Amino acid sequence: MSEQVEWSDPEAPTPSVPAAVTPVTPADAADAARLVAFGLQPKLQPARDQEYAELLRRYREDPPFARLADAVAAGLGLVVLEVSPRAGMAVTAAEDSVFAVRMGDYARRTSADGGDRFLHGLAHLAVAAMAFPRPEDLADDGYIGRVSVNGVDAFVRQACRRLEERAEEVGENTDPATDAPGLEAAWRIWARRSAAGATKDARRLAGSTTGIVGKAAAFLTDSGFLQRTGDDNGGTYRTTARYQLQVRDMAGSAAMAELLELGVVPVTDGTPTLLPAEAGDDLELAADAGLPFHS
Amino acid sequence: MTSPATTDSVPPQFSAGPRPAPGPAADEGLARRLRALACTAPLHDLDTRKANLAGEYSVYGMAEVALAAIDLVTLNMDFDTGADHDQVVARLIPRIAAQAPQRPVAEHERVARWVLENLINVGSVDRGFRAVYGTFAPDGTYVRRDYDFKLIEEVPGPGGSVYLRTTDEAVNVLVGALDTDVTSAQIAAEVKLEVLISRGRLADAQLAAEQARYRTVQYSETLRRALDATRRNVRAVDWLNSVPDMIAEALDHVADRYRHENAILTNIRKARDESEDPEQKRRAAELVDIVKDCIRRHTQLQSRLLEAGPLFRAEQDRQAFATPMTTSGTDLYGQLFAPLLPLPLEQATRITDAFFARGTGLRTPVSVRVGDLVDILLTPPMEREHLGAEMPEPDLIATPDDSRFSEEQLAAAKRLLDLPADAPRRLSGLLAEARGTGGFDLAYLVALMSIHAASPSVGTAYRQGEEKLLFAVDDGTELDDPDFGGADLIVGTALLDAAGMAADRTEAA
Numbered sequence: 001m002s003e004q005v006e007w008s009d010p011e012a013p014t015p016s017v018p019a020a021v022t023p024v025t026p027a028d029a030a031d032a033a034r035l036v037a038f039g040l041q042p043k044l045q046p047a048r049d050q051e052y053a054e055l056l057r058r059y060r061e062d063p064p065f066a067r068l069a070d071a072v073a074a075g076l077g078l079v080v081l082e083v084s085p086r087a088g089m090a091v092t093a094a095e096d097s098v099f100a101v102r103m104g105d106y107a108r109r110t111s112a113d114g115g116d117r118f119l120h121g122l123a124h125l126a127v128a129a130m131a132f133p134r135p136e137d138l139a140d141d142g143y144i145g146r147v148s149v150n151g152v153d154a155f156v157r158q159a160c161r162r163l164e165e166r167a168e169e170v171g172e173n174t175d176p177a178t179d180a181p182g183l184e185a186a187w188r189i190w191a192r193r194s195a196a197g198a199t200k201d202a203r204r205l206a207g208s209t210t211g212i213v214g215k216a217a218a219f220l221t222d223s224g225f226l227q228r229t230g231d232d233n234g235g236t237y238r239t240t241a242r243y244q245l246q247v248r249d250m251a252g253s254a255a256m257a258e259l260l261e262l263g264v265v266p267v268t269d270g271t272p273t274l275l276p277a278e279a280g281d282d283l284e285l286a287a288d289a290g291l292p293f294h295s
Numbered sequence: 296m297t298s299p300a301t302t303d304s305v306p307p308q309f310s311a312g313p314r315p316a317p318g319p320a321a322d323e324g325l326a327r328r329l330r331a332l333a334c335t336a337p338l339h340d341l342d343t344r345k346a347n348l349a350g351e352y353s354v355y356g357m358a359e360v361a362l363a364a365i366d367l368v369t370l371n372m373d374f375d376t377g378a379d380h381d382q383v384v385a386r387l388i389p390r391i392a393a394q395a396p397q398r399p400v401a402e403h404e405r406v407a408r409w410v411l412e413n414l415i416n417v418g419s420v421d422r423g424f425r426a427v428y429g430t431f432a433p434d435g436t437y438v439r440r441d442y443d444f445k446l447i448e449e450v451p452g453p454g455g456s457v458y459l460r461t462t463d464e465a466v467n468v469l470v471g472a473l474d475t476d477v478t479s480a481q482i483a484a485e486v487k488l489e490v491l492i493s494r495g496r497l498a499d500a501q502l503a504a505e506q507a508r509y510r511t512v513q514y515s516e517t518l519r520r521a522l523d524a525t526r527r528n529v530r531a532v533d534w535l536n537s538v539p540d541m542i543a544e545a546l547d548h549v550a551d552r553y554r555h556e557n558a559i560l561t562n563i564r565k566a567r568d569e570s571e572d573p574e575q576k577r578r579a580a581e582l583v584d585i586v587k588d589c590i591r592r593h594t595q596l597q598s599r600l601l602e603a604g605p606l607f608r609a610e611q612d613r614q615a616f617a618t619p620m621t622t623s624g625t626d627l628y629g630q631l632f633a634p635l636l637p638l639p640l641e642q643a644t645r646i647t648d649a650f651f652a653r654g655t656g657l658r659t660p661v662s663v664r665v666g667d668l669v670d671i672l673l674t675p676p677m678e679r680e681h682l683g684a685e686m687p688e689p690d691l692i693a694t695p696d697d698s699r700f701s702e703e704q705l706a707a708a709k710r711l712l713d714l715p716a717d718a719p720r721r722l723s724g725l726l727a728e729a730r731g732t733g734g735f736d737l738a739y740l741v742a743l744m745s746i747h748a749a750s751p752s753v754g755t756a757y758r759q760g761e762e763k764l765l766f767a768v769d770d771g772t773e774l775d776d777p778d779f780g781g782a783d784l785i786v787g788t789a790l791l792d793a794a795g796m797a798a799d800r801t802e803a804a
Contacts, residue, residue, distance in 0.1 A: 040659055078657070092657055099657035103648065106655070118640055121647025124654050125635070129627040138625055150451050163636055173326065175440035178427055186643035187636040192443040194422035196451040197415075198380060207420050210451050223656035234451050242656070251654030252625040258649040262642050264634050 024068060031055060032069040036076065039089030040099070042224025042242060046088040059083050081249055086141075087241040092250055107215065114182065115189045119209065122190060123216040125255070126156045127226075128247045131239045138248050141241070147226075149214045149234030153195055156209070160187040210234055326430050330442050333426030334464045337446060338362065341413055352406065354395045360410045363390050368447055369461045370588075377450050377458030384408055414447045415459075422449065542600050549597045553590060560586050700740050707733050708740045712748075712765055712786065719787025722767070726776055735778060742779050745786050756791060764789045 035055040038044060046052045059066045060083065069089075073080050077097030081090040093099035107120050130152050131145030132138040163185070167174045176184035190209060197205030204211045217237055220226040225243035230236040341357035367386050371378035387407040392400070416422055423445040432438050446465040452458040560583060567579035625631070631650070635643050700708075711729055714720055722745050729738040748767040756764045767784040774783040 040657065042656060092653075095652065097657075098660055100652070101655040101658050103651060105658075106651075114640060114644060118644045118647055121644065121651040122635075125627070125632060125647055125650045128650075128654060129632045132627055135626040138627065153451075159633065159636055173430065173440065175428075175442050178439040178441055182641035183639045185636075186638050186640050188443070189640060192421050192423055192445075194415075194445065194448055196449045196457045197417070197422055198449060198457045204451075205449075208422070208449075219655065223658075225656060246654060246656060247627070248625065251650045252627060252631065254653040255631055255646050255650035256625065258646045259631065259634060262638070262645070264638070 024064070028065060028068060029072070031058070032065060032072045035059060035069050035089050036072045036078065036091065039073070039078070039080075039091040043222075044088065044224075046085055052088065053085070056083060056085060056089065059089070079250070081242075081245040084241075087245060090242050090245050092246055106219070115193075116207075118186060118189055119193060119212050120216070122156070122186070123152070123209075123213045124220075124251075126152050127213065127216055127220065128243075128251065130155050131226075131243070132247065138244065138252070141244070143244070145239040145244075146229075146236065147217070147239075148232065148236040149210055149217055151233055152213045152217075153209045153234075156190055157195070160191040163187045164191065204234070326428065326440075329428040330426070330444070333424070333428070333442055334444060334446070336426060337414065337416070337424055341410060344413075348409070350402070354398075355391060355406055356394060357406075357410060359394075360387060360391055360406065361414055363387060364407075364411055364414060365446065365461055365465050368459045369466060377452065377460040380411070380457065380459055383459060384411060387411070411447070411459075415449060416445075542604075545600050546597065549593045549600070552593050553597075556586050556590050556593070560590070700736065704733060704737055704740055707737055708744055711737075711741055712744060714765075714786065714788045716763065716788050716790045719785050721772075722782075722784040722786055723774055723776060725786060726779065738778065745784055748786060749784065751789075762791055764791055 034051075035058075038046075038049070038052045038055065044052065046056055059069055066083070069083075070080055073091050077094045077099060078091040079094050081087070081092055083089050093101070103117060103120065107116065127147055130147045132143070133145075137143045137145060164174070164187070174185055174188060176188065193207070193209050193212075194205075195208060196210050197208045199205050204214050206212075206215070214234060217226060217228075217235060220243065221228055221237065223242075225240055225246060226237040227240060228235060229238050338358045338361045341361055345352045345355065345357050364383060364387055367383050368378040371382065384404060384407045387410070388400070388403050391403040391406050392398075395403075416424055421443065423443055426442045426444070427439055428442060429437055429439050444464045445462045447459050448462055449457045450460050563579050563582045563586065567576055567583065631646070635646050638646075708729070711725060711732075722742070725741055725745065726738045729741040744765070745767050748765040749769070751764050751766045753764065765786070766789055767786045769782040769784055772783040774781050
């Protein structure tokens, strides 16, 4: 990180609590709770708030205070991801915490329709995958990802199309059995949902895939994970340090654990996986030109 | 129909009893045809359901309107966006009006919108159609399957607008079975067209030209998708071999088609101008329009292809030339996204749920106080300023005139170079004359203008309808001059056929 702030600013007052072990006063507890409260406002930037920056400094320089703040966070059901000038007090909700986001609150219809539930979840995963396309991007603290709503949709559709072509190549019939919707291949759900739709009030159709991705992007913006930068391509966004932390330390590993539990072991050796299509694949002119007639 | 080879030593014709079900190979052809058949169902359905509409709509041929709509959308699909919803409706109305001229225009529009909405299938959440058909699985069991398809789909355009595109299924329904390679089919169609024109059979030629245009549209659509993939991630495509090859091949294709279609254009124009039969004249004129449209699409494609190289270099700078990281993060695409997609929905949802639960961050629960609620409800809505802030008066600064030559010098040079068309002059003579009247500066300007004329801007002159054009030719004679060196150019004026060019331009426009 190039913009690492120098912490020992000579003009700032020295921490009120000396490094030696002293009993915790109610004032310390209030300060620690205050810091956690700042962390609960994810859009607040430490650089913009004097008091926030002050408390962050204290957290870094005063280990007993740091332990106190951690304890306050843990007691509230929060997980501390990082405490730094770039990310602030980056906390996230532990499972079953009152701060956790539930799918049912996030979008209607998701409990009734398994397909919609999946689409909303996949939209979040796709935004992250587009924001951090390479493993290095996720590891590099200075990396800022850029995504657009239409770009994410196109990216997922592209991946779906590859699978469709592959299935077609081996002559597999991917049309699902009528009475077993749960067995339908996941990519088909996205592929068959329309990308956009005209509505009476010129807003994005909520049920379309761009509507679903747009909702995810707007939600992540509210979480302080994305910052809106423009209106092109259905809305463009850039990532924040918090989002990188969240994806790297929480979401990625949780989803990976689930995947491994299902017995799917993705093997990579560090080489890029957003692989080139097979030679000439992109030039396959009639790629999916004639689904019914293509032989 | 073929049946799978038996390992049995007994010849198949002697095996007793009918087979319970044909093998999957035979079934696949059947499934394909069933799916093709399904694509036409929404059109038939329109004519069946028109009776349910409030009002007397049986006079309208809905399937005809629907096919016309698919036609319109296909032909208006631009490289970047798609067809505009309202435009399609507007262009449909004349045909609908022709079906029932005595009915009000509002009703015609209603029919157009109804047909279009039904082709999109606005009522369903997927905005698509589903047909159920049955096949035999390899183990002989009978499985019912869902076939999901769309005819017209809505795609996001710039500025949040929504455009229409026809799907491949729809193009196939429209044009007929396209069980062929796009490129070769296009070449075949054009060869056929040329032959037809040379034999004067324009009616058939028009049909062939229209088919060629459908293929052109389909072709650029496929290439658009390929270029989009390139844009997304540098590493996602092989920039060493396959993409440069692809671009080169596509450029070749464009150049080839361009040459070809221009040749056709010239031929048809001749046919149009020479033909006495008004009907044939009209057909030829329509054909000219179609081929011109093809050329326009190719040009669009070409400009896209030329943008690809700089785009790659910029992305390469950003992505590949950074210092390598020592630690490595999760490969979200390779390790999560890609393995997840082929999974059955049930399992995939578990993974996306896990990602969602941990990836969305936190929400502070909202608690409402009745006091606040009352305040909020009683606050009158903010009145918005209708007009924005006042524009500040721009402060203009006059830029100093730092031209190398004055207006008078330019006029003098132009006078010198205003040569009669039949009497070109040597540069040496011109320079000497210029030096005599206006000194070194004027001679310098004349030399510059002469050099410029060595590569005359014919295209600009053509577009602007100039009547004459200054040109300079090097015939190998060396220039003998105190100030300048190089070739002693022959400078002259060429007369251009302004009227002929103007006629050409209006045609090309």
